Amino acid sequence: MNSSGLVKRNDDADMMMQTMMMETMQPEHPIELERGVFTISIDFELIWGTLDLFGPDRFRRACQIERKEIIDRLLDLFVEFEVPATWCVLGHLFLERCGTSNGRKHPEIVRPVHSWHLKDWFEHDPGGAEGSDSLFLGRSLVEKIRACPVPQEIGGHSFSHVIFGDSGCSRETAESELAASVKAAREMGIEMRSFAFPRNEVGHLDVLKEYGFECYRGPERNWYESKNWSPQVKRFCHLWDVFRAATPSVALPEFTDSGLWNVPGSMVYFPMHGLRRYIPISSRVSRAIKGLHTAAQRKRVFHLWFHPTNLADQSGAMFDGLRRILESACSLRARREIEFLPMGSLAAADPLWREDSTNADLKTQGGISEVSVPSAV
Numbered sequence: 618m619n620s621s622g623l624v625k626r627n628d629d630a631d632m633m634m635q636t637m638m639m640e641t642m643q644p645e646h647p648i649e650l651e652r653g654v655f656t657i658s659i660d661f662e663l664i665w666g667t668l669d670l671f672g673p674d675r676f677r678r679a680c681q682i683e684r685k686e687i688i689d690r691l692l693d694l695f696v697e698f699e700v701p702a703t704w705c706v707l708g709h710l711f712l713e714r715c716g717t718s719n720g721r722k723h724p725e726i727v728r729p730v731h732s733w734h735l736k737d738w739f740e741h742d743p744g745g746a747e748g749s750d751s752l753f754l755g756r757s758l759v760e761k762i763r764a765c766p767v768p769q770e771i772g773g774h775s776f777s778h779v780i781f782g783d784s785g786c787s788r789e790t791a792e793s794e795l796a797a798s799v800k801a802a803r804e805m806g807i808e809m810r811s812f813a814f815p816r817n818e819v820g821h822l823d824v825l826k827e828y829g830f831e832c833y834r835g836p837e838r839n840w841y842e843s844k845n846w847s848p849q850v851k852r853f854c855h856l857w858d859v860f861r862a863a864t865p866s867v868a869l870p871e872f873t874d875s876g877l878w879n880v881p882g883s884m885v886y887f888p889m890h891g892l893r894r895y896i897p898i899s900s901r902v903s904r905a906i907k908g909l910h911t912a913a914q915r916k917r918v919f920h921l922w923f924h925p926t927n928l929a930d931q932s933g934a935m936f937d938g939l940r941r942i943l944e945s946a947c948s949l950r951a952r953r954e955i956e957f958l959p960m961g962s963l964a965a966a967d968p969l970w971r972e973d974s975t976n977a978d979l980k981t982q983g984g985i986s987e988v989s990v991p992s993a994v
């Protein structure tokens with residue numbers, strides 16, 4: 618297996634990553650972890666994530682803060698705490714520039730037919746090259762992520778934030794989105810293996826597999842998901858869980874029929890705007906710390922995720938909260954109760970977890986620490 622979206626900084630890191638890139642094997646037995654795992658994934662999309670709902674203006678300011686400050690501050694934190702996070706980057710952000718072909722923007726993309734967006738899917742895309750305040754292009758920011766001294770994984774998030782789980786996203790649309798993303802990433806020398814679905818709506822897993830992805834972030838496994846309740850009631854349950862700092866779900870990665878690993882999310886570090894600003898940041902932090910401790914005790918994965926723009930409102934306090942979460946995770950790591958792993962390593966390392974005596978040696982060599990990249994650089 619060739620390289621991955623995990624960025625390598627030198628030969629040692631390269632060798633270590635090669636060790637990680639063993640052939641993926643389908644487990645015949647339930648997997649187990651040697652210790653808990655802390656995974657962070659970040660949906661990096663600038664304005665594209667809300668374009669179909671609100672146009673380019675509503676979150677313009679948040680995206681400008683994201684460009685100017687948040688990416689740098691996140692990377693600084695990840696260096697300080699040696700966190701190898703997974704950045705699920707929207708394909709359009711890899712582009713150096715974009716324009717029109719025969720008067721049409723992105724003719725390579727088969728347009729989705731989402732019921733809530735009837736105009737051309739690329740109506741707001743201004744084209745041109747990336748500027749210092751571009752909301753649509755982000756190659757310079759991806760380069761910053763790649764240059765991080767603690768290797769960061771670069772994964773995918775579709776090309777233009779089409780909603781894969783919606784019936785308006787055909788197989789052809791999904792294929793065109795993934796083909797364009799993979800092409801744009803490869804032009805930067807990046808091979809992606811991990812994927813976060815726009816709005817977490819899972820769909821077209823077989824197409825994902827076809828385009829070389831190995832794992833995705835599945836929805837959080839909350840207690841109310843199986844209930845036959847309306848989305849509004851479930852949203853209230855989610856807010857209530859955060860308000861009371863309920864322990865988030867922790868899980869083992871699951872090898873699905875699609876041939877992909879599902880690394881379910883545990884908790885979103887959600888922003889201080891809308892209704893959610895009434896929930897104190899301390900509730901988010903307490904909840905995450907409970908998740909970390911539960912992951913350590915039960916040898917499961919605590920998977921925290923967010924958008925960089927989630928830290929745009931009350932930025933200082935939100936970063937302080939994230940720092941408290943990372944401090945707690947680091948003390949568990951120092952006691953060897955938890956390991957920090959990006960999503961792609963969870964998929965790559967799966968042979969090491971099998972309850973199979975042929976892999977016992979690998980397990981006792983510390984399969985998980987073997988794929989922990991920061992100490993190698």
Ligand SMILES: [Zn+2]
Nearest residue numbers: 715716742744
């Ligand atoms: Zn474009």
